[in-house]
Amino acid sequence: MPSKKHRRIVLIDTRFQLGMAGAFILLQLLLTGLFAVALYLFMDSELKAGLASAHAAYRSLDQMLLPLVLVLAGFNLALSTALVTGFVVILSHRIAGPLHRFRIVMEELAERRLPEDARIRPKDQLGVLSESTGRALDTLQADLTTLRSQLARARVASMGGDGPAAGEALAHMDATLSQWCPRAPGP
Numbered sequence: 001m002p003s004k005k006h007r008r009i010v011l012i013d014t015r016f017q018l019g020m021a022g023a024f025i026l027l028q029l030l031l032t033g034l035f036a037v038a039l040y041l042f043m044d045s046e047l048k049a050g051l052a053s054a055h056a057a058y059r060s061l062d063q064m065l066l067p068l069v070l071v072l073a074g075f076n077l078a079l080s081t082a083l084v085t086g087f088v089v090i091l092s093h094r095i096a097g098p099l100h101r102f103r104i105v106m107e108e109l110a111e112r113r114l115p116e117d118a119r120i121r122p123k124d125q126l127g128v129l130s131e132s133t134g135r136a137l138d139t140l141q142a143d144l145t146t147l148r149s150q151l152a153r154a155r156v157a158s159m160g161g162d163g164p165a166a167g168e169a170l171a172h173m174d175a176t177l178s179q180w181c182p183r184a185p186g187p
Helices: 014-054 061-110 127-159 163-180
Strands: none
Touching: 014 061, 061 127, 127 163
């Protein structure tokens, strides 16, 4: 029995996954900026009040606070960017993976090939779509098998001169095809 081959693709849909990571990074930049401004304003007002009351003037507050806030904000940004990017890539695999699988199934169908399997990994998103796609492929496979067997039956009957059997096979094929594309009402 062949072993199941695991995909080792880091980015399945690069544009989608990196776009999602970019959106989270922009959000993180905004939040980090707000954090830095709020921290600076808070510390500035508190230290000014404390230093004014103590009559101490070692350095200007801008020179003391700005490097501290910049280092803390930069560290926060670097750590959160790495964590958010990793999280988004892992999370988006559950969406991008099934979409990639469905695209392959549709491409095979467009080339008139029935895919052997349309299932996705158990923990992936879009499981309901996978089940529906599987049922649709099963129906298509069953109908094509029926059409093929009825066509063979009609050929044998027509070669043997059995008109009623050939007509019955053609009617069966017509009924199967009518389920796919109903006839337009006649005049």
